[in-house]
Amino acid sequence: LTVVGTEPSDALDYFCRCSNVVDTIEATAELIVHVVPEIVLPGEGFLYIVNEFQPIVFVCGATGIPAPTVNWYRNDVILNEATNNRVSIAPPSITQPDDVFSVLHTLTIDSTRDSDSDTYTCVADNGNRRMPNDTLNIELFVRVAPVILIPPEDLTVVSPEDATFFCQATARPGPDMTWWRVEEDGNRNQIMEALGEYNIVNVEIGERVRNSTLVVIGSQPSDTGTYLCQAGNVVAMDSATANLTVYVIPEIVFPEEETFTYIVNVTD
Numbered sequence: 001l002t003v004v005g006t007e008p009s010d011a012l013d014y015f016c017r018c019s020n021v022v023d024t025i026e027a028t029a030e031l032i033v034h035v036v037p038e039i040v041l042p043g044e045g046f047l048y049i050v051n052e053f054q055p056i057v058f059v060c061g062a063t064g065i066p067a068p069t070v071n072w073y074r075n076d077v078i079l080n081e082a083t084n085n086r087v088s089i090a091p092p093s094i095t096q097p098d099d100v101f102s103v104l105h106t107l108t109i110d111s112t113r114d115s116d117s118d119t120y121t122c123v124a125d126n127g128n129r130r131m132p133n134d135t136l137n138i139e140l141f142v143r144v145a146p147v148i149l150i151p152p153e154d155l156t157v158v159s160p161e162d163a164t165f166f167c168q169a170t171a172r173p174g175p176d177m178t179w180w181r182v183e184e185d186g187n188r189n190q191i192m193e194a195l196g197e198y199n200i201v202n203v204e205i206g207e208r209v210r211n212s213t214l215v216v217i218g219s220q221p222s223d224t225g226t227y228l229c230q231a232g233n234v235v236a237m238d239s240a241t242a243n244l245t246v247y248v249i250p251e252i253v254f255p256e257e258e259t260f261t262y263i264v265n266v267t268d
Helices: none
Strands: 013-019 024-030 035-041 046-051 056-065 069-074 087-089 093-095 101-109 118-125 135-150 155-158 163-172 176-182 188-190 198-205 209-216 225-232 237-247
Touching: 035 118, 046 056, 056 069, 056 118, 056 135, 069 101, 101 118, 135 225, 135 237, 155 163, 163 176, 163 225, 163 237, 176 198, 176 209, 209 225
Parallel strands: 046 135, 155 237
Antiparallel strands: 013 024, 035 056, 056 101, 069 118, 087 101, 093 101, 118 135, 135 163, 163 209, 176 188, 176 225, 198 209, 225 237
16 A cells, blocks of 8 residues: 555554455554644744834744744854843744644744844754755844934134034934034024035945034134034934034224324323
């Protein structure tokens, strides 16, 4: 007897019976059908995005006979509570809706960090491994709030000199850099690049770092005040302020070009 193209439903006891006029004999054999493990949830390759310090839950499901075990790896190192105290792994949920076992496995990283950004691999194994259906790669991207690395410094210039502020920030994804004028009442007005007034240059340094330069062109006494550098992304914002003081060279305004004669009587 040959069972062609075995299926899990073929896992039964089979009887062979032989008989003649003298006697009847039987032999029994059990057919065990193994099914190689296969990842079925959540799918083939996923990108998880989370803000720093928030938890993330990875879900991995697999099927097979016998019921597969599921392990998580990062850089070929198994992940568990012993290797990372912010990692917790829930007991697997095992069901058998048909003939094939279904295993659901979850891994939680509490309070994610920037350094957690990496590739995580879910591997299902029941002794009948077959790549790549038993492996799932998950990319974790941790978004990081901006931090001002180099704040702008207070400046003192003599009109009409240019005043140049510099600011550097880092974040993931890289921050958007903007400049603001802070009024005495605390209100802020965004500074936009304008010919003859302001020049703003933003430079990307790699994936995270941004440099920003604000030039107050031909500064005037009215430019005296507080300037704010702001770095923002989808996570949050950070800012730093600096003061600009504009001096004016003394100028005689009276008398004008006319010549005046003063007569003074002096008596003993």
